Amino acid sequence: MAGPALQAIVTLGRRTAEFHLALAEEKKNPAFKPEKATATYTQQLAEAVTRQIQEALAILTAKSANLPPGPGADACRRILFEAPSLLERVGGIALIGEKLGHRIRHHGDYHLGQVLLTEANDFIILDFEGEPLRPLSQRRSKG
Known part of the structure; x- marks a missing residue:
């Protein structure tokens, strides 16, 4: 695999990593503060x-x-x-x-249906409520 498809995979991987790093770096809000496993x-x-x-x-x-x-x-x-x-x-x-x-907050329902490819060949992550069929307490848990 090469070319645009490979570049899209690399970009999506980068955005996914950035998303999880942002969740792991929150220190002020207790709901998002990383916890020791x-x-x-x-x-x-x-x-x-x-x-x-x-x-x-x-x-x-x-x-x-x-x-x-x-x-x-x-x-x-x-x-x-x-x-x-x-x-x-x-x-x-x-x-x-x-x-x-450490356990961090996570998306809980992250899959390709939760991202949009932009005209600039970048990705936007959407839909942060997690798996809607799970109770709110599970959706707010850290993993």
Whole structure:
């Protein structure tokens, strides 16, 4: 990949980094002030991510039998084959404990639908309310 597409990826990566750095640098507003990660937090994070992966794997397993042969079915088999290794690595998050660093406010629903490409080939990040289906307390939590 080269040319304009690669440049757009680089620019989006830069804007994403700048966005998260701005969230991490806020010191005055307690709602945005970075907090030290704790062993309890990393344990809860590992458990939550493990649950999400297991739910996704259950859906993938159920749907995989109906996939026609081809790249999609191949990717599905590969994901299911690698799942135990992935779950083991996610479980390792709990072992990091307080070494994780700091928790900061984050977007909570950041994906390509939350950015606009400008005529100047730059990106604007929109829609800061986070995932609207989650309770406000979760949307305000730090990760």
